[in-house]
Amino acid sequence: MALPKRIIKETERLVAEPVPGIQAVPHEDNLRYFDVAIHGPTQSPYEGGVFKLELFLPEDYPMTPPKIRFLTKIYHPNIDRLANWSPALQIRTILLSIQALLGAPNPDDPLANDVAQRWKEDEPGAIATAREWTKTHATP
Amino acid sequence: MGNTSTKESRGASPPPHHHHRNSRSFSGPSSSSFAPEMERSGTSSLRLGRRHRGENFEAALLGLNLNHSHRERERERDEGPYKSREERRAEREAEKKKEREKERERSMAEESIDGGYLVTVGVYTGVEDYNLKIVRQLQIERRLAPFWRGLPDHEDDWTDAQLVAAAHLKPIPDADEPVPPSPTKPSTTSEDLTRLTVPMASRSRSQSYGSDASPSSSTGRLSSLSLSSSPLAGFTRPRSKTLGFSRSSSSSNTAPVETNIPSRTVNNRPIEAVLYENASECPICFLYYPPHLNKTRCCDQPICSECFVQIKRADPHVPEHSPPNSPTPQPADQDRRAHAGDQLVSEPASCPFCKQPEFGVVFTPLPWKRGLVYANQSHPYSVQQHSPLSYNSTTSSTSSLPGTPNGTRRNKTYAVNAPEVITTDRIRPDWATKLAHAKNQAARRAAAATALHTAAYLMNNMNNQSSSSSSNPFSSRRILRRMNNSSSSITPNGGSGNATPAAAASTTSISMPEPQQQPQQQQHATTGAMPVPSGNPPSALHNALRRARMVDLEEMMLMEAIRLSLAEEEERKKKEEKERKVKEAKEQADAERNAAARLATSAPEARRSVDVGKGKGLAGKLDTSSVTRKSEEGQSSPTIGFSAASHHIKIHRATSDVSSSASSMKEPEAGGNSDDEDGTEPMFNFQSLAQTLMEAEDDNPNNAVAGKGKQPEHIENIIPTIATGEGKKDEEKGSHNENGKATEEPDTADSKTGVRHESVRIGQETA
Numbered sequence: 001m002a003l004p005k006r007i008i009k010e011t012e013r014l015v016a017e018p019v020p021g022i023q024a025v026p027h028e029d030n031l032r033y034f035d036v037a038i039h040g041p042t043q044s045p046y047e048g049g050v051f052k053l054e055l056f057l058p059e060d061y062p063m064t065p066p067k068i069r070f071l072t073k074i075y076h077p078n079i080d081r082l083a084n085w086s087p088a089l090q091i092r093t094i095l096l097s098i099q100a101l102l103g104a105p106n107p108d109d110p111l112a113n114d115v116a117q118r119w120k121e122d123e124p125g126a127i128a129t130a131r132e133w134t135k136t137h138a139t140p
Numbered sequence: 141m142g143n144t145s146t147k148e149s150r151g152a153s154p155p156p157h158h159h160h161r162n163s164r165s166f167s168g169p170s171s172s173s174f175a176p177e178m179e180r181s182g183t184s185s186l187r188l189g190r191r192h193r194g195e196n197f198e199a200a201l202l203g204l205n206l207n208h209s210h211r212e213r214e215r216e217r218d219e220g221p222y223k224s225r226e227e228r229r230a231e232r233e234a235e236k237k238k239e240r241e242k243e244r245e246r247s248m249a250e251e252s253i254d255g256g257y258l259v260t261v262g263v264y265t266g267v268e269d270y271n272l273k274i275v276r277q278l279q280i281e282r283r284l285a286p287f288w289r290g291l292p293d294h295e296d297d298w299t300d301a302q303l304v305a306a307a308h309l310k311p312i313p314d315a316d317e318p319v320p321p322s323p324t325k326p327s328t329t330s331e332d333l334t335r336l337t338v339p340m341a342s343r344s345r346s347q348s349y350g351s352d353a354s355p356s357s358s359t360g361r362l363s364s365l366s367l368s369s370s371p372l373a374g375f376t377r378p379r380s381k382t383l384g385f386s387r388s389s390s391s392s393n394t395a396p397v398e399t400n401i402p403s404r405t406v407n408n409r410p411i412e413a414v415l416y417e418n419a420s421e422c423p424i425c426f427l428y429y430p431p432h433l434n435k436t437r438c439c440d441q442p443i444c445s446e447c448f449v450q451i452k453r454a455d456p457h458v459p460e461h462s463p464p465n466s467p468t469p470q471p472a473d474q475d476r477r478a479h480a481g482d483q484l485v486s487e488p489a490s491c492p493f494c495k496q497p498e499f500g501v502v503f504t505p506l507p508w509k510r511g512l513v514y515a516n517q518s519h520p521y522s523v524q525q526h527s528p529l530s531y532n533s534t535t536s537s538t539s540s541l542p543g544t545p546n547g548t549r550r551n552k553t554y555a556v557n558a559p560e561v562i563t564t565d566r567i568r569p570d571w572a573t574k575l576a577h578a579k580n581q582a583a584r585r586a587a588a589a590t591a592l593h594t595a596a597y598l599m600n601n602m603n604n605q606s607s608s609s610s611s612n613p614f615s616s617r618r619i620l621r622r623m624n625n626s627s628s629s630i631t632p633n634g635g636s637g638n639a640t641p642a643a644a645a646s647t648t649s650i651s652m653p654e655p656q657q658q659p660q661q662q663q664h665a666t667t668g669a670m671p672v673p674s675g676n677p678p679s680a681l682h683n684a685l686r687r688a689r690m691v692d693l694e695e696m697m698l699m700e701a702i703r704l705s706l707a708e709e710e711e712r713k714k715k716e717e718k719e720r721k722v723k724e725a726k727e728q729a730d731a732e733r734n735a736a737a738r739l740a741t742s743a744p745e746a747r748r749s750v751d752v753g754k755g756k757g758l759a760g761k762l763d764t765s766s767v768t769r770k771s772e773e774g775q776s777s778p779t780i781g782f783s784a785a786s787h788h789i790k791i792h793r794a795t796s797d798v799s800s801s802a803s804s805m806k807e808p809e810a811g812g813n814s815d816d817e818d819g820t821e822p823m824f825n826f827q828s829l830a831q832t833l834m835e836a837e838d839d840n841p842n843n844a845v846a847g848k849g850k851q852p853e854h855i856e857n858i859i860p861t862i863a864t865g866e867g868k869k870d871e872e873k874g875s876h877n878e879n880g881k882a883t884e885e886p887d888t889a890d891s892k893t894g895v896r897h898e899s900v901r902i903g904q905e906t907a
Contacts, residue, residue, distance in 0.1 A: 004263065005292050006426040060266055062424060063450050086492035087424045087447065 003031050007057055010091050022095050024055065032057040036068075036095060040138065041103035045130035046074070049138030053098070055091065062087040066094060073137040075130040077107040077116035240268070252511035253279055255307075255404075255411040255430070256286025263290060263425050263446045270449045270567045280398060280512050282505035284562050285434045285445045290427025291419060300413035307412035319410055399515035406508055422447055424492065434501035437554035437561045439494040448501055452564050453571050456486040456578035484582055486575045489564040498556040500563040591698035 011031065014024050021039035026032075036053040040046025052071040058064050065085030078101065085094075110116030119126040244259040251258050258276050260268060278284040291306050298306065301317040406414040415430035422429055422444040433442035489499045554561045565571055 004425070005290070006424070009426045060264070063264070084495070086490075086495065087451070088441075088492040 004061075006062060007031065014092060019092055019096060019099075022092075022099060024091060024095060032061075034091070038095065038099050038102070040134060041099060044103045045127045046076075046102045046134050046138070049074075049134035050140050051102075051138050055095075057091075062089070065089075066091060068094065068098070073133060075115060075126070075133040076102065076112065077105050077119045077126075078109055078111045240272075251400075253286035254282075254506050254508075254510050255415045256288035256511075258286065258512070260287050260446050260449070261289050263427065263444075264450055266450075268449070269452070271569060274569070275445075275449060275567050278562060278567070279445070280514055282509070283503055283560065284448070284501070284567075285429075285432060285503045286511075287445050288415065288429050290422065290425060290429055290444060290446065291416060292427060294416065294419045294421075294428035296418075298416075300409055303413040303416045304410045307416055319413070397515045398512050400512055401510050403510055406510070411510055432504065432506055434503045434562075436491050436493060437500040437502050437556065437558070438491050438496040439553075441491075441493040443492075443501060448562075448564075449567060451489050451492065451499060452568055453486045453489050456484045456575045458483055459485050484575065484579050486571060486578075498563060500554070500556055500561040500566075502554055502558075502560050503562070587695075588698055591695035592702075594695050595699050595702070 008031075011026055018024075021041070023037045024034045025036075026034050034055040034057075036055050038051045038053065040049040040051065049072070051074055054069050054071055056067045058067060105119060107116040107119035115126065118129070247259045248257050248261075256279075258279055275284065279286050289307060289309070291309075294306065295302075297315075298312070299315050299317070299319075301319045302312050302315065304319060305311065305313050404411050415432075416428070418431045419428035420431045420433065420442055421427065422433060422442060424443060424447040427444070429442075429444050431442075433444050434448055435442055488497055490497045491499045556563060
């Protein structure tokens, strides 16, 4: 099936004007499938890490959100808890919001409950763990 | 029945349907199914024959075959219409699709609205589940932007010729290329243009749209705009007459008649050039459209009609942030059932840009009209009355220059009920029906759960109180409470979390055999008399009779459905088991020479006798059977677990037979050999009564059959429901939802229960 113009344009724009700290490269054999690398924001426990994700644009994208998965292990209370999707959002915006989430963990809206718990009770410890994981798993 | 529901037509559900159909045709009603059916009856009769050696073997065989043929006929009668219904649906859908495709082609070739189309151009490939008629009408009324073709690219400095080429998706010519003649109509004279523009002006004059107020037409407003904008406003009435815009026609009150304004030029320029001159990008599909797109009512963002018709409510769901543990006491069963679906919600779509709920758009009509219009629009639009603010002046000033981008930001938001706002619900008026349907389904699921509760209570009751005669003919809940009291492990009002395992424990005979086959088997062997009611048939039957009166027919029907599928599955398992056993028995013959002969012949027989024995209360035989089984250990345990469970259901069937006289036409003879056919025969009776319960039953048979495949989970699913049904309301809700999820079987609305059993079972076999 022909690729919708929107996906083509989004891809073109991602390539033409890449977001700092974010790479998104479509697979050659499946242009709906992207390899994504997000650099950990500075001043965050994820600084220095490069987090690999996979992103897939389903058939009815943008009416349904892209599917995103972290491939790199990450210690974070609410990773991949994305904002409510709307078709007005884009690959770019969603990746940006993930990056922002790395910089500002929100343990009150947790996805990983144990991590969130720790984040609330022992934030320095949690941050230390996050840093450690970043070093172990996300440092190239 | 449900085949008009959009969800079904959306591609997600067809596969299961096909699967069902295929799997059914695998053992379908026609000649292909005859062989398996014969085979089955053959093996059964063989078994029977062994059991009744020297007795009324022939009668049994005959009876069995008779019943099988009964059932065969029943299934045939049943599947015939079902299959054809399926086919009809598929055909209808294919036809619909084809017709829609044709209609699209025709419409794109023949119809146009202001240089756009009345059908989607193809940005989205999914099924169009909005109301085509409503959208068409709104577009002809100029209340929703037409489906303009979105251009993949656009340059601001394109000449008219380039714009025209782009609009027709042709290669962009050089800038100095002359404008090609319009393919549909050669360039129009100014006389044409006059003719086309004037009628609207004259009409707008002739109409007094301040007085009438009908929100379904926008032409009045449009006319007022063109009045101010059209440079040719003063011209001629005769033309207007020829076009049907005369005063008389506009004041008549007939249904809208579509009239065509065929011109493809505006102000002597090709319509495409005018439209796409200052094209703007739709922020959702990223295509370039004429700068007259719909604007969101809340934040004034452009959105093309093609994207707009894609946005809709989410499917009905349970509210996300409902309090999980409300202390509301559990109302009566009936109330609970009635409210089970009420919590389902379906919020209106929210704006994709600003997330404001109740998404709606407003379309400002172009200052000129081409293509289809409603000739006799009798109900002038009433914008002035509803939004007399800056809106009109703004739009008329901007649109007075055709093709000029709408640079002025509207500084007004529209209320969702403003007459010019088109909401997503407006073009999908079936959302309420869908929600009601979902609620209905949930309520039926709740009813199914209630039926299961009742089943468990009855079983418990019969186990624990077969002799105690305290009867509560009106409240099955009280029965369980009583049971809870008697089984000291739980407090009657204890948290249902506690009640769950406790109830399960107290009802070992129902729930445990399947998840824990080995232990159960041991228990079986040691206790021997575990199936109390079977050892005590008169009192059990007595109790059952009494209970039967207090449970309504619907629940009984449900249990019947469960039992049927269980029995069918049992039949199948037995067959498998038997075949395996025969093999293994042969192997064992060498190892256990002393027991070999007995095993080979009596193993299947013993298994039969479990059922029959229980049904008839032959406790002694049961004991021997469990002993026999013990010697066989592993191989037979699944059967044991199953028989134990199905046996209880059988007792239920007995109650249902009594309660529902209609279903008892075959059952009263349940004492004798017909016990064997319990699994198959009652379907006949059941079907005749169960028409109204199909949906609810859909869940239960699936439940039951699924339970065969994944027994532990299944039991866990049911038992919590049972226990919590007794507990607090919120708990019940939770477990009910869980149950609903576990047994999710969308879109089975119109499949007949019997057939469903069949298809599910066969599906399992083939899987």
